[in-house]
Amino acid sequence: MLAVEGRGSVADAGWHETLIEVFKGAGISLVTYVPDNVLRPLIDGVHADPYFNVVPTTREEEAVGIASGSIMAGVNAAVLMQTSGLATLANVLASLPSVYQIPVVMVVSERGVLGEFNRGQALVAKTMRPILDSAGVDHCTIRRGDELRFMAERTILQALYTRTPAALILSPLLTGGKTIKK
């Protein structure tokens, strides 16, 4: 047993409310997702807000497809997932939003770091940034509550201006992450 156990102190308890405001500012009104425990307040938040059309999907690939169609038809869209979801996406990111220049916005809750208890998740996490870099997806990692709004707003704005898909990676430093419950 480890002597020290993570308790996941939350850096910014309102991170999900900020993201919802940023989505609205960017006209992102379609949200698709495969669930993640850390993203729960954001998922609950978009479900509860009539501004959003929310579609849970069976795979992250499907979610990116739906978001791509929506954006091409004039409605901006975001896809919510965890690290392991992103790791399933290399082919689809490279062959759809990247080459077709469709600014799909992804919000990825970062698992596999800072107190991860599952070795598989830790290994999957190592694939995430290389996949994003090689598939031509811009990304930033958000760690601090005081930087959240600026980074999220500007990264999404840049994605829309440059017609490039982008990922906001939410560090456990921001969200509190997930640790083994005692």
Added chain:
Amino acid sequence: MQQETSTSAGLMNRFEVTKRIVGMLKAEEAVIGGIGNTNFDLWATGQRPQNFYMLGSMGLAFPIALGVALAQPERNVVALEGDGSLLMQVGCLATIAMVAPTNLKMIVFDNGMYQITGGQKAATGFGADLIAMARGAGLAECAWAADENDLEEKFARALATPGPFLIGVPTDGKKAVATTDRDPPRLRESFMRGIGAK
């Protein structure tokens, strides 16, 4: 609708069927063509500005079409997909049944194989029934077309009736009659202009 398996019905040609379907579109409906032969034959029917041609992302024709349908609920959106591709993303049928978009009309061409990669037999060639799977996913309006006339009838009803529809087309083994342009930004630009999103 009556259920019929793909093996008991006559085989149709993908290009001929696509031509008939496109010929029935009178209201600037969007059409999303799946990877390979499906969008090659769509291309060969004439490049309507409302057509979108998918050059990769195997299996995503229906999800992309769902996104278009949700963003433009006043426009009918037609999605064309191959059986191997639908098998790869078959979960999307459950999503579509759950969301139940009024304006999404889907066609699956079932040739029982992965034709473009060399004709390897797919599970559909051994009896997997995509229409039965769709019904199991919760799609009420799904059926195999018996022949071209039946297909036209079913497609006309789908266009005129709110709700998601899936029509299965037992398809012959003929190759696609053309290939698409391979310039994704141009294909996307043209589609966006075609559906008034640009």
